[in-house]
Each structure stands twice: as C-alpha cells, then as structure tokens.
Amino acid sequence: MSQLEDKEKSIQYFLEQCIQKRLSFYAYSLPGDQEIKIGTQTSPSKFSNLLDLKGKDGFLFAPFDVDGEHDAYFIDPEFEFSSNSTQFVDFSGLPNQLDEDSDVYESSMEDYFEQINQMLADLKNKKLDKVILSRIHVLNGKGRKDAASIFLRLNETYPNAFVSMVDIPSVGLWIGASPERFLNSDGKTIETVALAGTQKLDDRAVQSVEWEKKEIEEQAYVSEYIEELFSTYQIEDYQKQGPFTAQAGNVVHLKTTYKANTALSFDQISSFAQALHPTPAVCGLPKNKGMELIRKVEKHRREYYAGFLGPIHADGSLALFVNLRSMKVLQESMALFVGGGITAESDPEKEWMETCFKAQTLLKVIK
Numbered sequence: 001m002s003q004l005e006d007k008e009k010s011i012q013y014f015l016e017q018c019i020q021k022r023l024s025f026y027a028y029s030l031p032g033d034q035e036i037k038i039g040t041q042t043s044p045s046k047f048s049n050l051l052d053l054k055g056k057d058g059f060l061f062a063p064f065d066v067d068g069e070h071d072a073y074f075i076d077p078e079f080e081f082s083s084n085s086t087q088f089v090d091f092s093g094l095p096n097q098l099d100e101d102s103d104v105y106e107s108s109m110e111d112y113f114e115q116i117n118q119m120l121a122d123l124k125n126k127k128l129d130k131v132i133l134s135r136i137h138v139l140n141g142k143g144r145k146d147a148a149s150i151f152l153r154l155n156e157t158y159p160n161a162f163v164s165m166v167d168i169p170s171v172g173l174w175i176g177a178s179p180e181r182f183l184n185s186d187g188k189t190i191e192t193v194a195l196a197g198t199q200k201l202d203d204r205a206v207q208s209v210e211w212e213k214k215e216i217e218e219q220a221y222v223s224e225y226i227e228e229l230f231s232t233y234q235i236e237d238y239q240k241q242g243p244f245t246a247q248a249g250n251v252v253h254l255k256t257t258y259k260a261n262t263a264l265s266f267d268q269i270s271s272f273a274q275a276l277h278p279t280p281a282v283c284g285l286p287k288n289k290g291m292e293l294i295r296k297v298e299k300h301r302r303e304y305y306a307g308f309l310g311p312i313h314a315d316g317s318l319a320l321f322v323n324l325r326s327m328k329v330l331q332e333s334m335a336l337f338v339g340g341g342i343t344a345e346s347d348p349e350k351e352w353m354e355t356c357f358k359a360q361t362l363l364k365v366i367k
Contacts, residue, residue: 039077
C-alpha cells in the first residue's frame with residue numbers, strides 16, 4: 001500500500017476510504033482537544049465485560065441495552081494515525097464494499113405522544129421516578145458518502161464535545177458529538193458527570209438561564225444515583241461541582257461533575273462501570289424498571305444510542321463517553337437518535353420540543 005502525504009486532503013480522504021472499503025475503524029477527538037485519533041482493524045472482537053479488555057489498547061463501542069440483541073465491540077488497531085500524522089496508509093487498492101441497510105423506525109409525533117402517555121401513566125402511579133423516551137428522526141439525502149466531511153465539521157463546531165465516528169461492518173456507521181462523560185480514569189482518579197435537564201439557549205447568556213422544578217428534580221435523580229454508587233464502592237474522597245448550567249451547542253443542560261481521588265484497580269473500575277451503565281440520565285430510576293418500560297414502549301431499538309464508547313489503554317486508563325447526540329449513517333440517509341427525561345411532571349409537547357432542540361445539534365452541521 002502506498003502512503004498519502006497531502007495532509008490537507010489526507011484525513012478526509014483516508015476516512016472516506018475506510019468507509020468505502022468497509023473497514024472497521026474509529027476516529028475521535030476528546031473534549032478540549034481537536035486532535036483526531038484514528039485506528040483501523042480488520043476484524044474487531046466482541047466483549048461482554050470491561051475485564052475482557054484488561055491490558056489492552058484500543059477503542060470500545062458498547063450498546064445501550066447490554067442484555068439485548070446488540071453486542072459490545074472492541075477495536076484493537078492494526079494501524080493508528082492522528083490528525084498530526086504526515087502519512088496515512090492508502091487503502092484505495094482494496095475493493096469497495098456495500099453493506100445492506102437495516103430497517104429504521106422513524107417515530108411520528110403521534111407515535112411519540114402515544115408512547116409518552118404510556119410512560120406518564122406509570123410515572124403518575126409511582127411505579128418509577130423517571131424514565132427516558134427516545135425517538136428517531138430520519139434525514140434523507142445525506143448518507144455514507146457525506147459521513148467523513150460531517151464528522152470533521154462536527155469536530156470543528158463542537159470543540160468541547162467528544163466527537164466520534166465508528167464503523168463496524170454488519171453493525172453500522174455511527175457519528176456523534178457527545179456532551180456527557182461516562183467514566184474517566186487515569187489510575188489515580190475517576191471522573192463522571194450527572195447531566196440532565198435541557199433548554200434551548202437562543203440568544204440568552206448561559207448564566208441567565210433559569211430552571212424549572214421538573215428539570216431540577218430530574219438532574220437530582222442522576223446525582224443521587226452516582227453518590228449512592230460511590231457509597232456502595234466506599235468512595236468517600238471526591239469533589240462535587242454543581243449543579244450548574246452547561247452549554248452544549250444550541251442547548252444547555254444542568255450538570256454536576258464528580259472527581260474521586262481514588263486509585264481503583266482495573267477490576268474495580270470494570271465493576272463500577274457495569275453498575276453505572278445505563279445511568280438514570282439515559283434509562284430511568286429505578287434502573288431495572290426504566291429499562292423494562294423502555295423495552296415495552298419504544299417501537300425502535302436504541303442499538304448503540306445511549307450506550308458508551310471511547311479509548312482504553314493497557315495501563316488501565318480510559319476515557320468513556322455516553323453515545324448521545326448521535327446518528328446511525330445509512331447508505332442514503334441518516335437516523336438521528338434523540339431523547340429526553342420524563343417524570344410525572346412532564347408536559348408531552350415540551351418534551352417533544354426538547355427532542356427537536358437536541359436534533360438541531362447535528363442537523364445544523366449536516367445541513
């Protein structure tokens with residue numbers, strides 16, 4: 001294989017080659033760092049627990065429902081590059097591959113209202129405190145041929161998000177710009193966040209945003225869940241900041257950050273991550289009742305939306321994010337997944353509009 005040396009076009013061209021050849025690959029940039037890391041592998045492996053990845057370097061991609069029909073994958077790169085690379089492998093000699101699109105169920109407004117009312121019935125009967133309802137918005141006319149350029153535009157537009165693109169043949173091509181850290185560990189500390197509540201920012205200053213009771217309670221459920229988990233794992237030395245208003249593109253959220261000064265072993269980190277996912281921010285509270293209601297009410301499968309993904313290293317450090325503000329890229333269309341927290345106080349029309357605001361995070365870049 002020859003080397004590509006024209007840096008101006010090489011990153012996009014390289015990513016387009018990976019997509020056309022149906023190579024398994026990941027590309028991402030961390031919040032606050034727009035350097036793009038890229039890795040490719042002929043055949044990624046499945047894993048069932050983070051412990052399976054102990055001592056390995058690579059990128060993991062896990063679904064929302066770990067007990068459902070979608071597997072978790074690990075890409076152990078055979079080739080690694082970054083946007084600072086001066087040369088990329090040229091895969092143009094490999095044949096182009098086509099992957100058949102899977103069916104995607106796009107929720108109509110009527111579907112959404114029917115589903116939210118089913119959930120509200122259980123919430124008002126106090127069967128659970130909170131649940132997340134998601135839907136799919138399909139954008140036609142943009143597809144796999146546009147994916148690399150959209151990913152690069154997202155990287156420029158949202159420098160404080162975790163911007164990612166992952167393609168695994170037979171699984172799908174996914175792009176996202178997530179505002180939500182799932183779990184970060186450097187061996188000495190662990191970090192996570194409680195993120196819930198959404199408003200459209202418009203022309204307001206971030207510091208002038210006021211929150212309603214429903215949004216404050218929704219965010220508090222997530223914070224309490226994390227703090228209870230810390231207690232279970234006997235993590236007492238941690239710093240908590242928030243809740244405060246945090247901007248993510250054209251919307252704002254209530255956010256609380258947690259940084260624990262604890263040197264957990266990789267075995268403990270794996271166990272903690274398994275207990276943390278899915279958080280009340282993407283599932284519900286109690287978690288098992290939220291998952292049951294989501295499986296029953298939603299007419300689509302979330303697949304990797306609201307799962308978690310990110311790099312992991314042989315020394316045990318990792319930087320994992322919740323797969324939000326994300327879309328599955330099909331041949332000639334893009335399926336945008338959006339959702340919001342539902343409590344007994346929720347107004348269906350406001351919740352619908354919240355999903356519309358969130359979809360704009362991606363739509364304004366795509367269009």
